[in-house]
Amino acid sequence: MNLEVRIQEVNKRIEEACLRSGRPAEEVNTVAVTKYVSTDMAAKVLDSGLENMGENRWQNAEEKWNALGHRGIWHFIGHLQTNKVKDVIGKFEYIHSLDRLSLAKELEKSAAAKGLVIKTFVQVNISGEDSKYGLAPEEAAAFLQEIQSFSHIKVIGLMTMAPFEDTAEATRMVFRGLRELRDDLNRQGVTQEPLTELSMGMSNDFEVAIEEGATWIRLGSILVGKQEEE
Template sequence: MGLIERINEVDQRVSEACRRSGRNRNEVNVIAVTKYVSVDQTAAVLDQGILHIGENRWQTAKEKWQALGERGTWHFIGHLQSNKVKDVVGRFQYIHSLDRLSLAKELEKKAEALNLQVQAFMQINISGESTKYGLQPEQAASFLQEMNRFKHINVVGLMTMAPFETSAEDTRPVFRGLRQLRDELNKQAITPEPLTELSMGMSNDFEVAIEEGATWVRLGSILVGKEEN
């Protein structure tokens, strides 16, 4: 299956998931995760109108960003080490992995120096897996309160990664848990504006994530293919 066919199939599946859950298709954004494909394949994705590009390491994103950075909106979706903040802020408009105060301080410092706003998702470890990064759900409210003092970080929502399950349906409690946590945080009115975004769902489970309220899904091989750099 070629790129155009994959894009059309994904769009159809997103649309059907929205229909099943009574949502507007425009509420769901697709991020093309390009970490395993070349500059040329990433350019081809952009050519087809998929303008949100996701990468999880600056080392593998650098060549693509240098060639194509002006063409899309770039999302950093991996664990972000504090010493890599200098490479990411100013190039990636969204950070999906804000999970600790030390990282927030580095993001604020760099964003202030560049006089820009970082759009950030708080990463939450809903599943409780020891192998996954993220705040525990019970830490979210106090962490969000702390974020109010960082003037160059705009927390737009929450992100999580579900366990890989043979049946996508088994991931539903994780995605539902993130949506419920976002709604609980909004009831507490911790931030000046409500959190609106949920970054959740990958190639194997994105339809369930959409049914549970995802506004951003992160799709790799199912969308961009498996070409190696």
Template sequence: MSLQDRIQNVEKSIQAACARSGRNRSEVNIVAVTKYVSVDMTRSVLEEGILHVGENRPQNAIPKWEALHGQGTWHFIGHLQSRKVKDVVGKFKYIHSLDRISLAQELDKRAAAIGEEVLAFVQVNVSGESSKQGLVPAEVEDFLKEMQSYSHVKVIGLMTMAPIEEDPELTRPVFRGLRELRDELNAKAVTSEPLTELSMGMSGDFEVAIEEGATWVRLGTILVGKGEES
């Protein structure tokens, strides 16, 4: 199947999920997860009009970013070590994995040094799996209050990863839980501006995530196919 065919199929699925849940298609953004594909495929994705790309390892992403001359908007979607922040800030506009204050401090310091603002999602471990990173839901309110001290890191929403399930319907409580948490935090006016974004849903479960309110879906294989990085 060609890239164009995959994009068309994904688009149909997104439109159907929006229709089922009474949402506007414009509310849902695609991040093409290009971590397993080549520079050429990443370039093709951008040329097809999908302008948001996601990577999770700086050492693999930076050569792609340089080869593509910074085309597109780059999202860091993996666990980010503080010592790698210097490689990420200035290249990646979005960080989907903010999960500790020490990381916020380093992001803020680096962003301030170059006069930029980092847009961040707080990663929440809604499922409670020990294998997953992120804050437990009960920790998020205090974390967000502490984040008010960092003027160059703007928290725009929350991110979560659901368990891998054969039946995507089983992921629904996780996605619903993240949306409800966001809505509760907004009702309390925990942040100076409402949290508007939810980064949730991947190739196997993005339709359910959209039905539950996802504004960013992170799509790898179903969109870009399989391949080896080069």
């Protein structure tokens, strides 16, 4: 299956999930996760009309960004080491994995030096798995309050990763939990501006994530494949 066909199929499934949940499809943004494909394939992704590009490690992204960074909107979606902040600031418009104060401080320092405001998602470990990064849900409010004064970080929403399950339906409570946490934080008025975005859902569970309120889905193999294809 080539790239064009995969995009058409994914878009159809997004529209159907939105229809089931009574949402306009325009509310859902797709990040094409290109970590497993070559620079040439990443260029084809951009040529196809997709503009949001997701990478999870700077070491893997560097060649692609140097060749294509002027074209897309780049999202850093993986765990970000504090000593790698200098590499990604100014290149990635969105950071999906803000999960600790030391990282927030480094992002604020580096963004301030460049005169930038970085859009971020706070990563929350809804499932409670030891293998997952992210704040515990009960830590989110205090963390958001602690970084309120960081004027070069704009928290726009929350992000989570669900466990890999045999059926997508088994992930529903994780995605629902993130939506409910966001709504609760907004009711509390924890942030100066309401959190509007939810980054959740990947190739194996994105439809359930959409039904539970995802506004950004992160799709790799189902959308762009794992190796270069014509």
